[in-house]
Amino acid sequence: MRRVEATFLEDIYGDGDAVPRDPSDAPFVALLLEGTLREDVPGPQGGAQLFALTFAGETLSPLSPRRSGGTLTAIDQSRLLTCDRIGFDRLAGAIPRLRVNLLGLLQDQLAEAHCWQTLLGRKTAMERVASMLAWFHARQGRPEEMYLPVGRAELGQMTGLTLETVSRQMRALERQGVIALSLPTRVRVLDETGLKHLTGDAPLRRPLHS
Structure with missing residues (x-):
């Protein structure tokens, strides 16, 4: 841990602060300890x-040339190890398993993103919004009240729905x-089990036969 603490730098960013991402310094690795980052x-x-979007406990992937012209911004107060x-x-070189652990984290995030994109194409509007x-x-640790880091329009972009459809489905979830x-x-x-069921991913219970 002393080696890690001596090598990694911790920075704190306020809501809306830009996180430096110098292409000449890429790639770099970063672990978000607190808050949310949007790229x-x-x-x-x-x-x-x-x-x-990157949430607390997740790692940022190394910066590729295609993304070097983008921006990274903190949402709420964010603590970042870089x-x-x-x-x-x-x-x-001193801790060989560190590279393996990083690769495992990135592979998990890629697999999750691929699975997510595949599933979204098969879902109804309600299932897409509930899934998101x-x-x-x-990803936020299942808090009682979660932070929604995107607006309705961007939520529509992520789910392939119009802003109006997203708003309608959100109101329907609230009414239920x-x-x-x-x-x-x-x-x-308010009802985590109900939300999971509405994603369309919950396994169906087979009826009991007497």
């Missing part, structure tokens, strides 16, 4: 579009007593 990349039609390439290579909320809820929308960016999960 935006240039869109095909100009402007910026949401590329990824290490440059030279420092990480030196540390990995359940996904955010799980599954969630409570205290603020636009705060969602209370």
